Amino acid sequence: xxxxxxxxxxxxxxxxxxxxxxxxxxxxxxxxxxxxxxxxxxxxxxxxxxxxxxxxxxxxxxxxxxxxxxxxxxxxxxxxxxxxxxxxxxxxxxxxxxxxxxxxxxxxxxxxxxxxxxxxxxxxxxxxxxxxxxxxxxxxxxxxxxxxxxxxxxxxxxxxxxxxxxxxxxxxxxxxxxxxxxxxxxxxxxxxxxxxxxxxxxxxxxxxxxxxxxxxxxxxxxxxxxxxxxxxx
Numbered sequence: 756x757x758x759x760x761x762x763x764x765x766x767x768x769x770x771x772x773x774x775x776x777x778x779x780x781x782x783x784x785x786x787x788x789x790x791x792x793x794x795x796x797x798x799x800x801x802x803x804x805x806x807x808x809x810x811x812x813x814x815x816x817x818x819x820x821x822x823x824x825x826x827x828x829x830x831x832x833x834x835x836x837x838x839x840x841x842x843x844x845x846x847x848x849x850x851x852x853x854x855x856x857x858x859x860x861x862x863x864x865x866x867x868x869x870x871x872x873x874x875x876x877x878x879x880x881x882x883x884x885x886x887x888x889x890x891x892x893x894x895x896x897x898x899x900x901x902x903x904x905x906x907x908x909x910x911x912x913x914x915x916x917x918x919x920x921x922x923x924x925x926x927x928x929x930x931x932x933x934x935x936x937x938x939x940x941x942x943x944x945x946x947x948x949x950x951x952x953x954x955x956x957x958x959x960x961x962x963x964x965x966x967x968x969x970x971x972x973x974x975x976x977x978x979x980x981x982x983x984x985x986x987x988x
Contacts, residue, residue, distance in 0.1 A: 763796035778920040794843025802852040824856040848901035
């Protein structure tokens with residue numbers, strides 16, 4: 756029984772860190788969120804958009820090796836783990852493009868120049884394991900993705916499209932399921948940008964950390980009372 760780590764509900768506490776997946780159309784300022792997070796942030800630039808973080812002194816940026824994406828992201832994880840005491844947030848930007856780079860790299864080793872069927876299944880397992888191990892780091896972990904839509908058919912026969920992160924169909928529900936927060940970044944009519952934290956028929960979103968249904972960009976992660984990573988926890 757001890758191996759089950761059994762707890763009563765009164766003893767369960769919410770995680771001190773947030774595991775978040777944010778998504779939006781390309782160019783909707785997902786990357787900028789890294790500079791608005793409280794504390795110090797370590798960014799992995801996968802899609803080459805980190806120039807928008809110019810001037811943010813609270814951000815350190817590593818760039819993925821596009822020719823060896825798998826090895827590069829493993830090296831980034833190793834660095835993040837070794838230096839985790841220096842950072843409040845780990846920001847991986849973005850996993851939609853990482854998927855493309857990973858599969859392109861696999862295709863280089865085939866006669867057709869395309870990934871083999873087995874490579875897609877291998878990637879699904881790799882991505883899920885990647886998200887799990889990053890989420891175990893002692894920091895807020897934020898993944899970004901571009902958005903897409905998928906068709907939902909209800910038992911009544913009603914069909915509608917819903918916005919979701921652009922991740923492979925075989926794995927997207929698993930990834931969304933293990934995140935504390937899945938948030939869609941949207942632009943309001945007045946030009947301000949914010950996150951949808953509660954889902955509806957047209958948008959997948961969820962927030963298991965608090966009761967907020969939405970927030971502006973800079974409030975994605977609420978500032979903790981303690982000020983620095985070295986002083987908290």
